[in-house]
Amino acid sequence: GDSVTQMEGPVTLSEEAFLTINCTYTATGYPSLFWYVQYPGEGLQLLLKATKADDKGSNKGFEATYRKETTSFHLEKGSVQVSDSAVYFCALRTGGNQFYFGTGTSLTVIP
């Protein structure tokens, strides 16, 4: 079945470090891929998305490229800030209108 596998956390980085959170997926057809972010005590917010192969989603310095050949959608940021501390979820949406979420990766950025 369709699923998302993302990197286990927690991840702790120093401010200005480079961030990568890995996400791979299994899906039939051509899903759309998403990264959501959840700050403490809040709901999930869309961070970025990509709807077809080779699309790059970007927002707030974060980027992810839809790689069909490797079934991946890794999240990257060149220089993290303390304010980026949150839980990040990779997700896919299939043509059947189902959403599948990864287990979430907790990121803590220390000054």
Add this chain to the structure above:
Amino acid sequence: DAGVIQSPRHEVTEMGQEVTLRCKPISGHDYLFWYRQTMMRGLELLIYFNNNVPIDDSGMPEDRFSAKMPNASFSTLKIQPSEPRDSAVYFCASSPFYSRAGELFFGEGSRLTVL
């Protein structure tokens, strides 16, 4: 524009009591989803509706859980009777159209504690 609105934000109740969580989706959204989030199980889909009709309720844990959507602007998730293992954050989310490109818009969640 108002986002997805959930109430209550926090609920503390005793085992055996009935709990009702409420959700107002974004106006014009055709799809409404209920999720449950716990540390142990992560984010779980409980049920989703399309145009007020339940489409998939296979994630509802047991008969103690029920969900309704009487109109396009309101949905409830009810637990009766509640148990301590139901303690979790319950999220409502809506989505604007039948398209694999449409994202989910989440509410801020209802944190339920059953003592």
